[in-house]
Amino acid sequence: MQIKKNPKANLENYTKIFMQLGLVLALLIVYLAIEKKTYDRVIGDLGPVVLNMDDEEQTIEIEQVKPPEPKTPPPPTPDKIEVVEDEVEVEETVIESTETDEDEAIEVEEIIEVEEEEEVMEDVPFAIIEDVPIYPGCKGSKAELKACLQDKITKHVNRKFNSDLASDLGLAPGVKKIFVMFKIDKNGNITDVMARAPHNRLRDEAIRVVKSLPKMIPGKQRGRPVGVKYSLPIAFKVE
Template sequence: MKNVKKLPTKQLEKFSTIFTQLGLVLVLFVVYIALEHETKQKSLAIYEPEVSKSIYIEPNTEVIFTKEKTVKPKSDPVKQNRLILDEDIDKVDDNKTETIIINEPKKQVVDFDINKIETVPEPVDEVDEDPVPFISIENAPIFKGCEGLSKEENKKCFDKKMLKFVQRNFNAELANDLGLRSGKYRIQTQFIIDNTGKVVDIKIRAPHIKLKEETHNLIEKLPQFTPGKQGSKSVKVRYTLPISFLVD
């Protein structure tokens, strides 16, 4: 074969470096254009469903509700009055003299014939016997529920029943409404158990009119008693009931 000799202008090897550089420039230019290219953002309407207001609590999750403490206004405690009955209920000085006023009827002048004398029977005045003190009575009145006891046991049972009756029925809280000062107050009560067993002639001494009315109503609620006796005769019995109570 014949060696073909290339023309100097037709030899491309000399331009390989230039082509490489142009290729790099072209690649850099394309990369630059790609980086600087702006894409327009399109706004799209997106439908968002309503979020449920219910709260989902995962299982095994402990939920603790704390309740706020409501501060209640402090109120003054209601003061309770203590009712005290003296143990010696009927220890009263019975030797005191009492002034009794007796209104005697006026004498009437009767015209009569001296020739006719008639014997007129003298009227018999009914003797109103004085009541016997409870501590001196031979057979004391019998409170309901104390039947069949000895004389001394009957008196003790009578006092015990009277004590319970007063404690259950006397309104000791009345002193709070009356505005009484703190201290011990005493109500002196006396009444008669007549020869039929009824309570009569109630006498009360109290530090306030309302307490007097309360005590009077209390005594009127007493049941009828079996009357007291001296021997075999039913007699009136005077009973003294002192009531004491404390106002704190």
């Protein structure tokens, strides 16, 4: 016997309808979720908050203890007053004067004079010396004496320096420099001459020329003769 199926009971005929309804329902849910409005949470102003301190955290007041008042010492006991009868002679106490007579000589211990140690001043650079050394023949104000000293030293070096020595040493063409440092001591003599040059023979020649400078009147700082340090650059051209 063959079983016949009722065509109304077949659910496959409604599959498309169920699918469309589900799709519409899903779109509706998404739309409502997007359009939903949210609001910030507002907390009402409760006014200033007053914190009450616990009883255990109360401020401790320290009472100042007054020191005990010193006891007033009792008044001194008066000396015993001795009553002397008129007939008894009382010896008067004679108070000797401590003033000295002008005619009396006063012995004074010997006064020892202490000599102050003379301040030892070190050498002073030429740039800050108060009174520059005086080159023989220079005269005028401090500024003129300073300019004259520099001019005389420059002319002395140009005249005494052997410029032909540089060409004999086979140095490369160009400007060569020699740096010389020396001191005009507190007696006016040239001492402590040092030099730096591109060749030892040029260095020795520079030292020789500077040592041939004449004796000068020494420079002074605070009115006292001092050593003056002087630096002298020497430049010459090798062709």
